[in-house]
Amino acid sequence: MSQIKTKIVATVGPASLASDIFQKMVDAGIDFIRINTSYGDYDQYDRILANLKNANKTKAIEVIYDxxxxxxxxxxxxxxxxxxxxxFADNSEYVKEVKAFAPQSFLISKIETPQGVKNFDQILEHSDGIMIARGDLGKTMSLEQIPPLQKEFTRKTLEKQKLVITATEMLLSMIDKLHPTRAEVSDVANAVFEGTSAVMLSEETAQGKYPAxxxxxxxxxIEVAETWMEKNRLLYL
Structure with a gap:
């Protein structure tokens, strides 16, 4: 497989804690692992970090602490x-509070609520990156509003030359199926066409049957989408 530009974030959980499964995900090309502190405990997080340390890696893999x-x-x-x-980074004051606590951190603000949408420009200004968390957004806004917001937030974040992650339900059917749906494949490819910095797997790798x-x-x-873009000289929109 050729070197792809769009990064892959994989959430690690019970389904991917075993060192052999973790190694298969590394071999498959993850760039970030995500520790979701809404689940698990510090012993589990220790095990995840140990797996990362001991894995046979050909590139650096970073940890996103959610x-x-x-x-x-x-x-x-x-x-x-x-x-x-x-x-739930709903306003820039909260973002600045967390940044003050961890000034050396790379802070990614998750846009998950109507308040976050409303205050997006200010949140972006004080963040190092943005995660478009479509799952929680879809609980508080009508679903048809999410695609245009995704496109707008991706464009604005890239204009500021900051990291943008497209997240939630990208390959959700693969929790219990070996292949994604056609709509899911199109969803991932569309995020790549929009220029997203990274795409994220959540339950798919944390709880599903087929994390690797x-x-x-x-x-x-990603590889097929990026190859098509290169051949067609398609600029990120």
Missing amino acids: IKKLDVLDYFTKNNLRYIALS ECVQYMARI
């Missing part, structure tokens, strides 16, 4: 992690 409450940041500091994904296969499939979709 938080809802500030009381879990001591673990972040203790383990010298760099990337924070801040859940999900990463493999996502990498293939």
Whole structure:
């Protein structure tokens, strides 16, 4: 497989804790692992970090530490992690508060609510990156509003030369099926066409039956989409 530009984020959970499964995800091409502190405990996080340390890697793999409450940041500091994904980053004041606590962090604000949508420009200004968290957005807004918001937020974030991650339900059917739906494949490819910095797997790799296969499939979709873009000289929109 050729080197792809769009990064892959894989959430690690019970389905991918075993070292052999973790290694298969590494071999499939992950660039980031995500620790979701809404689930699990510090013993589980220790096991994830140990797997990362011991894995046979051909490139650097970073950790995204996803938080809802500030009381879990001591673990972040203790383990010298760099990337924070801040859940429910509804306003720039909250973003600045977290940044003040961890000034050396790379802070990714998750846009998940109508308040986050309304305050997007200010949140972006004080963030190092943005995660378009479509799952929670879809619980508080009508679903048909999400695609244009995704496109708008991707464009604005790239204009600021910041990281943007497209997340949630990208290959959701692969939780219990070996192949994604055609709509899911189109969803991942469309995110690549929009210029997203990274695409993210959540339940697919944390809880599903086929975590490594999900990463493999996502990498293939990205490769084909990027190859088509290069051949057609399609600019990121």
